[in-house]
Amino acid sequence: MTQLRELENKFHESVTDKAQSLLDKFIKNQLKDLPDELRILFVDKDTLMGALNSSHDTHMLAIDKKEDSVMQRAKKDLEVLTKGVHSEEHIRNRRKVTEIEQFITQQRVDWEAMEHESQLTNE
Numbered sequence: 001m002t003q004l005r006e007l008e009n010k011f012h013e014s015v016t017d018k019a020q021s022l023l024d025k026f027i028k029n030q031l032k033d034l035p036d037e038l039r040i041l042f043v044d045k046d047t048l049m050g051a052l053n054s055s056h057d058t059h060m061l062a063i064d065k066k067e068d069s070v071m072q073r074a075k076k077d078l079e080v081l082t083k084g085v086h087s088e089e090h091i092r093n094r095r096k097v098t099e100i101e102q103f104i105t106q107q108r109v110d111w112e113a114m115e116h117e118s119q120l121t122n123e
Helices: 002-027 036-042 045-122
Strands: none
Touching (some): 002 036, 002 045
16 A cells, blocks of 8 residues: 555656646646636646645545555454464364363273273282
C-alpha cells in the first residue's frame, strides 16, 4: 500500500503541476478552446487547487479503506488459523495423554502379572 500511496502522491504532484501550467496559460489567454466545465475550475486558483486536493484526498481515503479491509481480513484469517491449530494441538495432546495413561496401565498389568507369576513359581 505504501507504493500505491507513493504513486498517488506522484500522480497528484504531476496533475497539480500540469494544472498550474494550464492555469498560467489561461490567465495569459493562451487557451482558446477550453470547455465550459474546465473554465469554471480555472476562474480561481483556489477553486482549482481545492478540486485537485479534494480528488487527491478521495484517492488516499480509498487506499486507506482498502488497506484497512485487507488488514482486517488478514487478521481474521490469522485468528481462524490460530484457533484451528490450537484446537488440533489440544486434540493431539489429549490423545497422547490417553496413550501414555494406557501404556502405564498396561505396564502395571504386565508388572502385576509378572509378580503373580513370580510368586507362583516361588511357591
